[in-house]
Amino acid sequence: MMIEKINPRVKAIKVYVAGATKEEVARRHGLNPDRVVKLASNENAFGPSPKAVEAIRKYAAQVNLYPEDHPSELITSISEYTRASDSKIIMGGNGADEVMDTVIKLLIMPGDEVVVHTPTFPYYELLTTLYGGRMVKVSMPDDFSFPTDSIVESIGEKTKLVIICSPNNPTGTVISESGLRRTLDSGVIVMLDEAYVEFADRSYTGLVSEYENLVVLRTFSKAFGLAGLRVGYGVASEEIIGEAMKIKPPHNVNLLAQKAASAALKDLDYLHSVVEKTKVLREELFNEINSLGGVKAYRSQGNFLLVKLFEKDAAAIVSRLEKKGIIVRSCAGFGLARHIRVTVGREEENQAFMKTFKEVLG
Ligand SMILES: Cc1ncc(COP(=O)(O)O)c(C=O)c1O
Structure with missing residues (x-):
């Protein structure tokens, strides 16, 4: 009954699914939250000044x-x-x-x-x-x-x-x-x-x-x-x-x-060091992803990479990664069913992603 009183424009809006936190993913799959790697919301991996x-x-x-x-x-x-x-x-x-x-x-x-x-x-x-x-x-x-x-x-x-x-x-x-x-x-x-x-x-x-x-x-x-x-x-x-x-x-x-x-x-020295580290790691991640078969990372000027999966279903890959404690973004919500978005993390986080990504790609 109350729903009729709500602004009809709100009813037309699709729910925005915000990225899950490490704790949510850990709870969902019985994992240790400290071992979960989150590369899904383009946050800064090095923290604030x-x-x-x-x-x-x-x-x-x-x-x-x-x-x-x-x-x-x-x-x-x-x-x-x-x-x-x-x-x-x-x-x-x-x-x-x-x-x-x-x-x-x-x-x-x-x-x-x-x-x-x-x-x-x-x-x-x-x-x-x-x-x-x-x-x-x-x-x-x-x-x-x-x-x-x-x-x-x-x-x-x-x-x-x-x-x-x-x-x-x-x-x-x-x-x-x-x-x-x-x-x-x-x-x-x-x-x-x-x-x-x-x-x-x-x-x-x-x-x-x-x-x-x-x-x-x-x-x-x-x-x-x-x-x-x-x-x-x-x-x-x-x-x-x-x-x-x-x-x-x-x-x-x-x-x-x-x-x-x-x-x-x-x-600003801190900011510049974080930005420089992120750019180096972005380049490394870009090259590593593009050395795999069946996937393509696009050149990016953000702290993230868009990755196309040619043969695989992106949603299934995102869910398999999540079960293994790696959170990345499915791009289905952006209208890209074959793509995922990966935030550039710290070196060890990027390595954990690469190792698990290779496993789930099979
Ligand atoms: C393009 C773009 N604009 C704005 C925002 C939101 O920024 P803020 O955290 O300052 O609200 C985001 C967050 O992911 C974003 O990707």
């Missing part, structure tokens, strides 16, 4: 107080880090997910269209559907490069937003500067999700000073290793940020997240 952990300890007893609504110290550090000169063009969020929610809520009214390439991060579609928008999906070609001509051609009168994820989850590919500029030149607002940008050879955050229709999303969940704290941010024109600030939830970046993220930004 020790300075961020120190900041969390230092402020832990002050969580009885609300944090600053517009975290000035953090915003100033982010504007230095991103070289976005004006702090009025940065907005914090409870993860990039929340900033995404705010941007889509800000723009989308029932009947509006959102152009996006596929496959990509599924949360964009959930939010667009929730606010009454319609997704116009543009398929990426077999090499998962960005179909910018088709994206620009798909922009019509009803288009309110174009979403670009670069490096793209799950493919690891990046958009070219000329492709992005052509999309921006259409005049439509472009939300560019750069969650994995620290692992890539290029960032387009600097284009915000040139294009007032560009909104860039960034996060501390990936390269900074702070996924458990939930802190992300948006960089955009003063006008867009000003309007977005009106509708964001109050105090949305929690105290410990503010302090830890600020401390992490003061320890």
Whole structure:
């Protein structure tokens, strides 16, 4: 009975299956959680900066107080880090997910269209559907490069937003500067999700000073290793940020997240060492996977690799790996039934994955 009272748009949304934790998988298969290797959610295998952990300890007893609504110290550090000169063009969020929610809520009214390439991060579609928008999906070609001509051609009168994820989850590919500029030149607002940008050879955050229709999303969940704290941010024109600030939830970046993220930004040597190690390990894993028969890893600029299984059913392989304590992501939810996505872990984690992957491929 109560279900009839629920917003029908919510009923239309498919359940988002978040990655299982080590503990859940250990319970499910009677394994020791300490032996389970999780390479499924593109987390940082090396953890956060020790300075961020120190900041969390230092402020832990002050969580009885609300944090600053517009975290000035953090915003100033982010504007230095991103070289976005004006702090009025940065907005914090409870993860990039929340900033995404705010941007889509800000723009989308029932009947509006959102152009996006596929496959990509599924949360964009959930939010667009929730606010009454319609997704116009543009398929990426077999090499998962960005179909910018088709994206620009798909922009019509009803288009309110174009979403670009670069490096793209799950493919690891990046958009070219000329492709992005052509999309921006259409005049439509472009939300560019750069969650994995620290692992890539290029960032387009600097284009915000040139294009007032560009909104860039960034996060501390990936390269900074702070996924458990939930802190992300948006960089955009003063006008867009000003309007977005009106509708964001109050105090949305929690105290410990503010302090830890600020401390992490003061320890960029740590960030750079983590990024460099991850890139070396990404290359090694890429080569090892491609030395096997019947599978293909794609070049990636994120901290993960998309892997195609030519002959095997990806869901069955993911489930066999899980039973042996290795968690990777099935890409069925991205519309790729023959693919899995593997996060680049620490060396011993990647080796454990490779050993078990060979066993389950048979
Ligand atoms: C492309 C992309 N954007 C955003 C997010 C979410 O970021 P956050 O943890 O900051 O909410 C993810 C998380 O996996 C992601 O893959």
